[in-house]
Amino acid sequence: MIHLASDIIAAIATPPGRGGIGIVRISGPDLGSIVAGIVGRSLVPRAATSTAFRGASGDALDEGIALFFPAPASYTGENVLELQGHGGPAVLALVLQRCLDLGARLAEPGEFTKRAFLNGRIDLAQAEAVADLISATTAAGVRAATRNLVGEFSREVESLLARLVELRMFIEATLDFPEEDVAFVQAADVAGKIQQLRQGLDSLLGRSRQGRLLLEGLQVVLIGQPNVGKSSLLNQLVGEDRAIVTPIAGTTRDAIRGSIEIDGIPLHIIDTAGLRESSDTVEQVGIARTWAEIERADMALVVTDAREPRHAEDAAIAARLPSSLPRLVVRNKIDLAGVDSRRSDLEGATAEIWLSAKTGIGVNLLRRAILEAVGAVEHTHDTFLARERHLRALAATGESLALAAAHLSPPTAPALELCAEELRRAHDALGEITGAHTADDLLGEIFSRFCIGK
Ligand SMILES: Nc1nc2c(ncn2[C@@H]2O[C@H](COP(=O)(O)OP(=O)(O)O)[C@@H](O)[C@H]2O)c(=O)[nH]1
Ligand SMILES: [Mg+2]
Numbered sequence: 166m167i168h169l170a171s172d173i174i175a176a177i178a179t180p181p182g183r184g185g186i187g188i189v190r191i192s193g194p195d196l197g198s199i200v201a202g203i204v205g206r207s208l209v210p211r212a213a214t215s216t217a218f219r220g221a222s223g224d225a226l227d228e229g230i231a232l233f234f235p236a237p238a239s240y241t242g243e244n245v246l247e248l249q250g251h252g253g254p255a256v257l258a259l260v261l262q263r264c265l266d267l268g269a270r271l272a273e274p275g276e277f278t279k280r281a282f283l284n285g286r287i288d289l290a291q292a293e294a295v296a297d298l299i300s301a302t303t304a305a306g307v308r309a310a311t312r313n314l315v316g317e318f319s320r321e322v323e324s325l326l327a328r329l330v331e332l333r334m335f336i337e338a339t340l341d342f343p344e345e346d347v348a349f350v351q352a353a354d355v356a357g358k359i360q361q362l363r364q365g366l367d368s369l370l371g372r373s374r375q376g377r378l379l380l381e382g383l384q385v386v387l388i389g390q391p392n393v394g395k396s397s398l399l400n401q402l403v404g405e406d407r408a409i410v411t412p413i414a415g416t417t418r419d420a421i422r423g424s425i426e427i428d429g430i431p432l433h434i435i436d437t438a439g440l441r442e443s444s445d446t447v448e449q450v451g452i453a454r455t456w457a458e459i460e461r462a463d464m465a466l467v468v469t470d471a472r473e474p475r476h477a478e479d480a481a482i483a484a485r486l487p488s489s490l491p492r493l494v495v496r497n498k499i500d501l502a503g504v505d506s507r508r509s510d511l512e513g514a515t516a517e518i519w520l521s522a523k524t525g526i527g528v529n530l531l532r533r534a535i536l537e538a539v540g541a542v543e544h545t546h547d548t549f550l551a552r553e554r555h556l557r558a559l560a561a562t563g564e565s566l567a568l569a570a571a572h573l574s575p576p577t578a579p580a581l582e583l584c585a586e587e588l589r590r591a592h593d594a595l596g597e598i599t600g601a602h603t604a605d606d607l608l609g610e611i612f613s614r615f616c617i618g619k
Contacts, residue, residue: 190246310380473575566588
């Protein structure tokens, strides 16, 4: 697929501000006039040429390295020129303006990468990985984005697609022989093959969900009765006094956030107003916010006082949490209760961590338990940095495959038509990830979130 853009785009590719080096990047079908106007001589492909960058009157605007990458072996697949000069905003603006005067236009955000996609240099999931790699804030996030960028995620998607296409071809072909179809389909174990596809898809979905955590982090909400030590625990986890701690119940009203990283996984810890019946209007608003935070959270830490581990109010709070929300019970203030953090029980759905938010004893156990509870421990090495869009597409594919399978038990002739239709839907949904079938508006949406120059 060769997409020929007719115009030349240019942008400053390095971040704004002052730096040792600043790069203006230019891409288009024919850069002859730009090279001639700025460099004044032809460039050897992919060789660094030390040169002045010249303005309209021949005066040097800057000097640096010019690099020419002829199509199609360039980032965009078009002819690309990189002018690597000095990293000052004013000098870069002059060089960029010179490119515009010579016929280029200012690139839109993500337009270089969009051209790379349209020219078949990378697929859509890889294009998104470019943006994710740039915005990754942790080492684990970078590794996961890079795996997408080099196409590992796309290869897994493509391999599932290939198996799906094969199944579709088989079923569509069988439909042309209505006499034989049912027996045929049974003999070929289509149901078994759909089942295998679903397993492959589930595995990919699991690893992709995990990868998303690496990029965006996990929302962990601290909840419990007033005064059990939620704010103290936030401060202890974050390592600084973020939230106000007092012996007065009802101190925390606004949800307070602190971000930390455990083993490369970003966690956003949210301290909330303690849950109790209150006649104080401000506290009531705070408690309403607590419930709103619980709705958005990936996991809850139910903080309790270790001196009263069987408090009825704690059980009532836990019972009001959404049943699907993963949680850990924290028994705080063990320094006052006279118990040991070794009492912690990390197994099972009722995992309990005994700690002291004040002294810090047992808090490391909590860090580990959080990662384990969200399954982040075993997966950090083969995850993919999936976006919401990918997760939705994978989930939609899975739903269609489940319906396709359901139509096969038993495989009657009309049901086979329905099965074929569901497989077609699954194919569409899965194809969206790498952009095999992608509507233009989706492309606009994806690339507009890039920075200019990418
Ligand atoms: N001794 C001791 N006191 C604690 C501990 N955690 C919290 N506190 C105290 O308990 C009171 C309430 O703590 P705070 O963090 O404000 O509780 P919150 O209302 O749940 O946010 C404060 O006086 C804290 O110093 C702990 O582990 N040990
Ligand atoms: Mg508090």
